Amino acid sequence: MAEECARDLPSWLEHLPILFQGEQRKAYAFGLRLGQCLEDPGPFIDLALKVLAGLPKEKTNPRVLAAFLRGAKALNPDRVQRTLEAVAADEILCRYLVELTQLANPSLSDLECMLRLVLTGRIPITELKLFASGSVLDHLPPDDLIAFTNGLLMCGSMGAWTAFDILFMYQHGKPEHWEACQPQFHKLLMHPELNLVEQHEAIDLYSWQETASKLLEGKDPELALDLTQKILASCATDRSRLDFDDALQPVLRAMLECYRDTVWPLLSDALLSNDARAIDNLTGLLGSRFEENGEEPGVLFALPDDFLLEWCEACPTNAPPALARMMPLFRHQGDNWVWRSLARAIIDRYGEQRAVLSAIASYLGPPSMWGSLVPYYERLVYTLEQLRHHPIPEVRCWAIELLRYVQEEIECESIRDNNEYDGDLS
Numbered sequence: 120m121a122e123e124c125a126r127d128l129p130s131w132l133e134h135l136p137i138l139f140q141g142e143q144r145k146a147y148a149f150g151l152r153l154g155q156c157l158e159d160p161g162p163f164i165d166l167a168l169k170v171l172a173g174l175p176k177e178k179t180n181p182r183v184l185a186a187f188l189r190g191a192k193a194l195n196p197d198r199v200q201r202t203l204e205a206v207a208a209d210e211i212l213c214r215y216l217v218e219l220t221q222l223a224n225p226s227l228s229d230l231e232c233m234l235r236l237v238l239t240g241r242i243p244i245t246e247l248k249l250f251a252s253g254s255v256l257d258h259l260p261p262d263d264l265i266a267f268t269n270g271l272l273m274c275g276s277m278g279a280w281t282a283f284d285i286l287f288m289y290q291h292g293k294p295e296h297w298e299a300c301q302p303q304f305h306k307l308l309m310h311p312e313l314n315l316v317e318q319h320e321a322i323d324l325y326s327w328q329e330t331a332s333k334l335l336e337g338k339d340p341e342l343a344l345d346l347t348q349k350i351l352a353s354c355a356t357d358r359s360r361l362d363f364d365d366a367l368q369p370v371l372r373a374m375l376e377c378y379r380d381t382v383w384p385l386l387s388d389a390l391l392s393n394d395a396r397a398i399d400n401l402t403g404l405l406g407s408r409f410e411e412n413g414e415e416p417g418v419l420f421a422l423p424d425d426f427l428l429e430w431c432e433a434c435p436t437n438a439p440p441a442l443a444r445m446m447p448l449f450r451h452q453g454d455n456w457v458w459r460s461l462a463r464a465i466i467d468r469y470g471e472q473r474a475v476l477s478a479i480a481s482y483l484g485p486p487s488m489w490g491s492l493v494p495y496y497e498r499l500v501y502t503l504e505q506l507r508h509h510p511i512p513e514v515r516c517w518a519i520e521l522l523r524y525v526q527e528e529i530e531c532e533s534i535r536d537n538n539e540y541d542g543d544l545s
Contacts, residue, residue: 120149121148121149121150121151121152121153121156122152122156124153125153125156125157128157128162128163132162132163132166135166135167135170136170136174138183139167139170139171139174139179139180139181139183139184140174140178140179140180141178141180142180143180143182143183146180146182146183146186147182147186147222148186149183149186150182150183150184150185150186150187150189150190151186151187151189151190152190153183153187153190154186154187154188154189154190154191154192155190155191155193155194156190157191158194160187160191160195160198160199161198163187164184164187164188164191164198164202167183167184167187168184168202168205168206168212171184171212171215172209172211172212176214179215181215181218181219182218182222184219185218185219185220185221185222185223186222188202188203188219188222188223189222189223189224192223192224199223202219203216203219203220203223203229203232204232206219207232207233207236210241213236213241213242214242216232216233216236216242217233217242217246217247217249217250218246218249220233221249221250221253221255222253222255224255224258225250225255225256225259226259226263227259227263227266227267230250230263230267230270231267231270233247234247234267234270234271234274237274237278238273238274244271244274244275244277244278244281245277245281247271247281247285248281248284248285250285251281251284251285251287251288252288254288256285256289257289257293261289261296261299261300262299264285264286264289264300264303265300265303267282267285268282268283268285268286268303268307269282269303271285272307272310272312275312276312276313276314276317277317278312279307279310279312279313280313280317280323282307283304283307283308283313283323283326283327283330284323284326286300286303286304286307287326287329287330288326297333301334304330304334305334305339305342308327308330308331308334308342308345308346309341309342309345314349314352314353315327315349315350315352315353315363315367316349316352316353316356324363324365324366324367325366327366328365328366328367328369328370331346331370332369332370332373335370335373335374335377335378336373340378340381343374343377343378343381343382344378344381344382344385346370346374347374347381347382347385347386348385350367350370350371350404351385351386351389351397351401353367353400354389354396354397354400354401354404355394355396355397355400356396357396363400363404364403364404367404368404368417368418369418371404371405371418372418372421375418375419375421375422376421379422379426383422386401386405387430387434387438389401390402390405390438390441391434391437391438391441398441402441402444402445403445404417404418405417405418405419405445406419406420406444406445406446406447407445407447416446416447417445417447419445419446420446420447420461424460424461424464427442427446427461428461428464428468430442431465431468431469435469436472439465439468439469439472439474439475440472440474440475440477440478442461442465443462443465443474443475443478443479444478444481444482446459446461446462446465447459447461447462448462448479448482448483448502449462449498449502454498455498455501455502456498456499456501456502457501457502457505458502458505462479466479466506466509466511466514467509467511470509470511470513470514470517471511471512471513471514473513476513476514476517480517480521483499483521491532491536492528492532493529493532493533493536496525496528496529496532497529499525500522500525500526500529503518503521503522503525504518504522506518507519507522
């Protein structure tokens with residue numbers, strides 16, 4: 120169809136407004152071929168710009184013109200360049216500059232032109248995210264991407280995350296681009312504006328985690344220290360932990376395994392601080408309850424038990440309760456549970472502390488699960504029976520009290536199960 124329209128352009132130009140509204144699923148293919156076929160793209164471009172200027176932004180789809188400029192660029196590069204410059208200079212049309220430039224094999228100068236419009240407030244920085252999709256910058260050398268992303272760092276946190284997203288997609292699946300851009304990734308990760316407090320989209324965290332993990336494979340304690348500080352700053356916010364856990368936990372594990380001496384003092388200070396929100400979020404990131412439904416011990420337990428016990432010895436009042444809030448308690452032994460060695464060591468050494476026993480008890484409630492809770496409580500009885508004759512009086516009393524409670528819960532759950540069974544039969 121594009122070839123037919125190119126042969127008889129005047130006959131249908133009056134219907135041009137239709138092409139710039141709505142979804143236009145074939146817009147790219149049509150516009151690209153039309154741009155390749157027209158020897159003189161000027162009349163189409165001039166009228167298209169006039170139509171765009173007269174349409175409300177929320178109803179406009181400039182993709183046909185964007186694809187047209189891409190198609191026309193091979194034979195008419197000067198005309199395409201003049202068009203983009205005219206759009207950039209126009210107070211109304213400049214809002215379409217990013218979309219029109221995106222498909223036109225943009226040069227570094229084109230990217231810098233849009234950056235100037237961002238810095239003067241004429242287009243929002245968020246629109247430049249378009250350059251992270253569709254491999255539209257793959258034709259540029261790494262030095263151009265580095266220069267462009269350096270410019271984006273002048274645009275605050277959103278600019279830093281936009282730069283990171285664009286550079287990540289530029290190198291994705293291209294080892295030669297990764298090698299060339301690796302120092303720039305280090306610079307971006309270390310930049311204060313690329314923080315986790317003002318992170319804006321979930322995809323940013325995925326790219327952040329993958330890049331941070333790769334860079335940490337080298338010897339880079341400076342990066343590990345900076346990332347730890349940013350993670351701790353994010354823990355002090357009220358954002359949901361669900362936004363962070365999947366991305367932050369692999370990075371935390373890598374840093375604890377390879378940079379323990381660098382990052383542990385910061386993590387320890389945070390866990391022993393008075394910031395309840397930070398403690399709660401960090402505890403969730405580092406810890407887990409027990410092996411149930413395939414759950415693995417939290418990332419903190421990449422550290423040896425001896426190291427964590429030494430931490431408790433150094434801070435005997437505050438560290439044991441902190442550890443008790445996040446350590447895995449049990450491991451499977453046949454059909455039952457037994458105490459993990461670290462959990463049992465904490466109980467044996469610090470069981471006289473009410474805070475330690477309270478922290479453990481708070482995690483003994485049943486998880487969300489289908490079916491009867493009786494098997495869960497029966498396994499819990501097995502673990503508590505192991506403490507009934509503990510040498511520390513506080514532990515004995517605590518275990519006996521919990522056993523009484525758990526036995527009552529077993530009776531209640533058994534009655535409930537029988538009632539549900541009888542109801543199913545009736």
